[in-house]
Amino acid sequence: MADAVQLEKYKTxxxxxxxxDLLSLQPGxxxxxxxxxxxxxxxxxxxxLASREQLGPVAYLDVRGWLSPPAAWESxxxxxxxxxxxxxxxxxxxxxxxxxxxxVGAVYAEVPARIKPAQLHKLVALARNRKxxxxxxxxxxxxxxxxxxxxxxxxxxxWEGTEQGHGRLGExxxxxxxxxxxxxxxTRLVEVKDDGTNALRLVSGLAVALSGxxxx
Amino acid sequence: xxxxxxxxxxxxxNLVVAVNKMATEAGVQVGMRRREAEAVCPIxxxxxxxxxxxxxxxxxxxxxxxxxxxxxxxxxxxxxxxxVTGAIRYFGGEAPLVDRVAKEIDVVAGPGFRIxxxxxxxxxxxxxxxxxxxxxxxxxADDDAFRAALDVAALGSEDIASVFRWLxxxxxxxxxxxxxxxxxxxxGPDGLxxxxxxxxxxxxxxxxxxxxxxSIEEKxxxxxxxxxxxxxxxxxxxxxxxxxxxxxGAIPHRIEVEAEAADGAIRNRTWRxxxxxxxxxxxxxxxxxxxxxxxxxxxxxxxGIRGGLVRLRIMPADLSDDGRQLxxxxxxxxxxxxxxxxxxxxxxxxxxxxxxxxxxxxxxPGERSLWYxxxxxxxxPERDPQAPWxxxxxxxxxxxxxxxxxxxxxxxxxxxxxxxxxxxxxxEVISWAGPWRKVGxxxxxxxxxxxYQLVTSAGAFLCAVVNxxxxxxxxxx
Numbered sequence: 135m136a137d138a139v140q141l142e143k144y145k146t147x148x149x150x151x152x153x154x155d156l157l158s159l160q161p162g163x164x165x166x167x168x169x170x171x172x173x174x175x176x177x178x179x180x181x182x183l184a185s186r187e188q189l190g191p192v193a194y195l196d197v198r199g200w201l202s203p204p205a206a207w208e209s210x211x212x213x214x215x216x217x218x219x220x221x222x223x224x225x226x227x228x229x230x231x232x233x234x235x236x237x238v239g240a241v242y243a244e245v246p247a248r249i250k251p252a253q254l255h256k257l258v259a260l261a262r263n264r265k266x267x268x269x270x271x272x273x274x275x276x277x278x279x280x281x282x283x284x285x286x287x288x289x290x291x292x293w294e295g296t297e298q299g300h301g302r303l304g305e306x307x308x309x310x311x312x313x314x315x316x317x318x319x320x321t322r323l324v325e326v327k328d329d330g331t332n333a334l335r336l337v338s339g340l341a342v343a344l345s346g347x348x349x350x
Numbered sequence: 351x352x353x354x355x356x357x358x359x360x361x362x363x364n365l366v367v368a369v370n371k372m373a374t375e376a377g378v379q380v381g382m383r384r385r386e387a388e389a390v391c392p393i394x395x396x397x398x399x400x401x402x403x404x405x406x407x408x409x410x411x412x413x414x415x416x417x418x419x420x421x422x423x424x425x426x427x428x429x430x431x432x433x434v435t436g437a438i439r440y441f442g443g444e445a446p447l448v449d450r451v452a453k454e455i456d457v458v459a460g461p462g463f464r465i466x467x468x469x470x471x472x473x474x475x476x477x478x479x480x481x482x483x484x485x486x487x488x489x490x491a492d493d494d495a496f497r498a499a500l501d502v503a504a505l506g507s508e509d510i511a512s513v514f515r516w517l518x519x520x521x522x523x524x525x526x527x528x529x530x531x532x533x534x535x536x537x538g539p540d541g542l543x544x545x546x547x548x549x550x551x552x553x554x555x556x557x558x559x560x561x562x563x564x565s566i567e568e569k570x571x572x573x574x575x576x577x578x579x580x581x582x583x584x585x586x587x588x589x590x591x592x593x594x595x596x597x598x599g600a601i602p603h604r605i606e607v608e609a610e611a612a613d614g615a616i617r618n619r620t621w622r623x624x625x626x627x628x629x630x631x632x633x634x635x636x637x638x639x640x641x642x643x644x645x646x647x648x649x650x651x652x653x654g655i656r657g658g659l660v661r662l663r664i665m666p667a668d669l670s671d672d673g674r675q676l677x678x679x680x681x682x683x684x685x686x687x688x689x690x691x692x693x694x695x696x697x698x699x700x701x702x703x704x705x706x707x708x709x710x711x712x713x714x715p716g717e718r719s720l721w722y723x724x725x726x727x728x729x730x731p732e733r734d735p736q737a738p739w740x741x742x743x744x745x746x747x748x749x750x751x752x753x754x755x756x757x758x759x760x761x762x763x764x765x766x767x768x769x770x771x772x773x774x775x776x777x778e779v780i781s782w783a784g785p786w787r788k789v790g791x792x793x794x795x796x797x798x799x800x801x802y803q804l805v806t807s808a809g810a811f812l813c814a815v816v817n818x819x820x821x822x823x824x825x826x827x
Contacts, residue, residue, distance in 0.1 A: 170808060170809070171750055171809070171825045171827045172806075172808050172809020172810065172811065172825055172826065172827055173808075173809055173827065174809070174826070174827060175827060176749040176750055176827040177746075177749045177826075177827065180749065190685060190688050191688050191692075193691075193692075198750070198752075199753055200750040200751060200752055200753070200825075201749070201750065201751075202715050202716065202719070202747060202748060202749055202750060202751040202824065203707035203709075203719040203721075204709065204715060204718050204719055204747045205715075205746070205747050205748065205749035205750075206749075207709065208745060208746060208747060213706065213707060213708050213709065214706070214728075216706065216707070217692055217704060217705070217706055217724055218704075218705045218706070218707070219692075219695055219699060219703060219704050219705075220699065220702075220703045220704075220705065221698075221699045221703060226698055226699065229698055230695050230698055230699060233691050233694040233695045233698070234691055234692075234695060236687070236691055237687035237688045237689075237690050237691025237692070237694075238688050238691050238692075239688065291809050291810075293780075293781070293805045293810050293826075295783070296781040296782060296783040296803060296805050296810075297781055297783070298766065298781060298782065299766065299782060299783065299784070300783060301783050302744050302783045302803060303744075303746060303783065303803050303805070303810055303826065306810075306826075
């Protein structure tokens, strides 16, 4: 219910067309994925990683040790190109992430809870310097402000295919609040269709937050 | 280095890279920090390590050897590899050849050189290290026995050598006796390389035919004489060569540098590296060589490049044949960087922290991948992924699967899930599917389980009901 109320605060721009590059990783850009497990952020990140796997191996820095490789393969990453690094120690995590950024084509990093913002800022600077796309996914909470070039915050997930004891999970629609420099300072709702393959589809009909009236 | 007093050369990181005999006797070792070396030998004379200047002095030795043996390769200033198969036939044996080479070097550089003759660059280099000032020529009679008797320190990595010693492996012969699979499984790519060297599988000095012309060339008008300009050109050509699509993603281990002087003379030299060249390494080698040619011409100490450099051409003398097949868009340099990054990561988190997986058969999402350590050969799947696997949870699979399923509080109403507890709050089940029944190995005491897909407003989850208890088996994140 709270989600529905929140959605009413946004005005739909029916004629606005989603940029097809919005979900593709750009060299040196940082994408932040914020939200609880269950909102489809991991698969979204994996599909983003898959767009870079033809350039070399991609790395998934797994803090919880929960990543299921078949989901990555379904997302389009070939088994020989996916390297999973498990590190739950916040002290070593930053060093591990830095090494990966120095040599790997793209990095998806789950961020442990006790990482200091200064360490994250250093990693973001390193990613920019090395032109390595970086996806940051905090395990708990949010990312510090201004860190991500594109921040996608999960708002809603709608599944199709299941009934009361019948069918099976099929397609899902993910609704994110997108913000950051990539959105040119605006906050938009982005709807993505995920049919379980590596073809995430941006749905047109984005929404934008109503801007406050300017004074002065 | 002045032989009459202890002397050390340090690099730009203040690490000792070379010492003379007196400094060695005083306790100074290569690899020490400068301050540490000065503590053990306060009167040690320190000079800056300058590979360009060293190569300029070494050039006359290279020229002297090249007059006797064609196609020599320079590893570093002071170290030459020479393929001697043809020269041995020409000079009538190994002994006449090495005597002649020693005589030529003695004429141009005086005593202090060492020559090793063995099968392959690795063994020859170790043989040269075993030669002494009194007997500077070490010709290996029995290559297998010589290699087998070498200490594991000869591998050049004290880290891996110390682990081998700790495991009771003191010589390369003992290492070669171990099964390669076991060594690779424990030590990864470094172990494989060590085992190959121990078995005599070294890279040889013979040419591999490279069909296409992969050279990168640049001409200069007016001729270049300034070292700064030369350094810039060297780096630029190195970049062009490694970025060139012609080399098809392979990395050269040997590189040929060809330069044309203003007077029309053409000089060429082959450089070799134990590791594949990267841009920095390649640029340095080209710069050192050009500096050597320019300096020898200026000092009139040898046939260098007189009047400046008018043309420079570099080309791979062979291409890396190790590693894996690269994709169309992938370049070898980034592949090497990725390998290095994963190796460094492995050093931090341990071998079990850097993993890859291959598909295999199974009914649960967690069973459908087989993990193995990065750097190891992928194992054969334990279960056939193409088999039907009745009761298998259908795709899409959950992206997050806890390694050990943990209890999940689910409210059931007449067999229908109604609410799920996520953290501190209860969430209503909007829709659900299942069960997919897994019978399990009942003869091993494994209980059957029913897997359900539960859809809530907070996402979808895979849960397993075993013996009346519900467990979280995956999150469709």
